[in-house]
Amino acid sequence: MKRKLKFFTYGFYIGTILLACGLVASMIVENVTMKILLILIPLAIYWFFLIGKSIIEDKIKNEK
Structure with a gap:
């Protein structure tokens, strides 16, 4: 269970970094579709993790 938590924690951190980079990149890009994709794809990854x-x-907390 601790291994899974470590995986999701690192994924959470990477998702946060991707979201921040996507927000900055969306300010630079001119195309509206690309702006939306640069925000929504990292946001979906962030929410997954x-x-x-x-x-x-919660599972770890309930075990104790």
């Missing part, structure tokens, strides 16, 4: 991390933390 955020939800997974919370579920695993």
